[in-house]
Amino acid sequence: MVLTPERRTADPETKPETKPETKPETKPQTRPTIIPPEYLDGERVDYFTDRIGPYYSDQPDETGHYGPFGGAFVPETLIFAVHKLRDAYPKIVRDPVFQAELRSHLREFAGRPTPLYFAERLTAHHARADGSGPQIYLKREDLLHTGAHKINNAIGQVLLARRMGKKRIIAETGAGQHGVATATVCARFGLPCVVYMGAKDMERQKLNVFRMRLLGAEVRPVHSGTATLKDALSEAIRDWVTYPQKTHYVVGSVAGPHPYPAMVRDFQAVIGDEVHQQVQERLGPNRLPDILLACVGGGSNAMGLFRRFVDEPSVRMIGVEAAGAGVHTKKHAATLTKGTSGVLHGAMSYVLQDEWGQIREPHSISAGLDYPGVGPEHAYMRDTRRAEYWAVTDNQAVAAFLRVSKLEGIIPALETSHAFAALERLSAEVPEGQRPVVVVNCSGRGDKDVNTVLGVLKKRRSRLVEGLEL
Secondary structure, eight states: OOOOSSOOOSOTTSOOOOOOOOOOOSSOOOOOOOOOTTEETTEEOOTTTOOOOOOOTTOSOTTSEETTEEOOOOOHHHHHHHHHHHHHHHHHHTOHHHHHHHHHHIIIIIOOSOOEEEOHHHHHHTOOTTSOSOEEEEEEGGGSTTSBTHHHHHHHHHHHHHHTTOOEEEEEESSSHHHHHHHHHHHHHTOOEEEEEEHHHHHHTHHHHHHHHHTTOEEEEEOSTTSSHHHHHHHHHHHHHHSTTTEEEEOOSSOSSTTHHHHHHHHHTHHHHHHHHHHHHHHOTTOOOSEEEEEOSSOHHHHHHHGGGTTOTTSEEEEEEEEETOTTSSOOBOHHHHOEEEEETTEEEEEOBOTTSOBOOOOOSSGGGOOSOOOHHHHHHHHTTSSEEEEEEHHHHHHHHHHHHHHHSOOBOHHHHHHHHHHHHHHHHSOTTOOOEEEEEEOBBSGGGHHHHHHHHHHHTOGGGTTOOO
16 A cells, blocks of 8 residues: 555554545645744744754654655555565664674775864864854765765665665666765675666766776666656666566665655764764763754755754754755755655655646756755754755855865865855854854765866866866
8 A cells, every 4th residue: 555645553453534535736735934944933043052942853753754744655566665675674774783784884894984074274264353153074974985975875775685685786876976885885795786877967977987887887877857866766766666576776865755764864874973972072071063064965964964963952954955056046956945845756845846746857066966856854854943954056066166175175076065165154144252163064075076167167267277178
């Protein structure tokens, strides 16, 4: 039976209340009126002194919902596979042997723990004359094997698939980092791997396409629709529908039908767990970061950072979306800023859609943020105002890419550059005399994006590309 947004009771003997049938709306739900995050109950909130909440970390409920968001909207041919995964995951992940194996691979193969690095020159750049301003720390996920946080989830899911007896792995990818991570882990365990990637993304991420093939994966181009991440994910689901018995689909973000949003979040939660410990080691016992900052496409790196702190209302959490050419245009991927509620890829969340419910084409210079949906837990956190979501344009992201490279000797991914760009706005909001601890999730390195940035600078006739041929 297909899961629907209605709640199910935990007791199978209890019959749900019957409700009169109503015709489905032909238009998407309108976005609820939300008071801006800095104003609650008509009064301005000082995030540096006041406590906001509560937020409940026991999400999702037994049906995979985060408030009204989430669930599992899947075709009948996938019901058995989704339910089998839903039932197997909590049992396997609680097994001490599985946990020991997971920790071992994260440590020995992926390279955890990653450092919490004080960005001294970036902090100075954003400081006021009196020395106040954000104290910026970077969670260096870019130093992991394969160059991004994606390896955390790939290891967890492939180990899970092996426990479930799956013999074939498929994945989707946008920027290529999830595809590379999945191909890497499959090579480690000798499993066949098929990665679906939009033809447009393959063109702008040629290096990662070659890396996946080098690792033994089959990369299948997707030419339908916008030929980007959304379409790659759709094609991967079609594959899964065709071969559900022997195939495990390694979803790369906190999107998709239940249990994927919770499962991916849990495998990425090691990021926030380490930050919690590292902040106390560096700054003193019981010390927490004041602000967490991460980019959001589907939202896995942000949820990995946020998860440990959701029940700490003194910790402000900010996700940064892709504004593309600007949220006032149609060329953006700012789902939580401009989207409306709807179903995409098996879950209810915010999506970019027209008045008839048709998915709109997103745009971002960053292939990893070029997605018209977002994880349902982010949608819930937005509506409960537990987290804020800002949007950063392509130009702002490129400027941050250059700034962090020059100031810190770290070339960040364009996805991560959106989070760095938000520091400009954040530093202006910090009250005078205060020095909040800000942790930015440096979710990936930017080797893959050098050609994209070169192209932008070439058009601007920047002196950085003088004498260089693209």
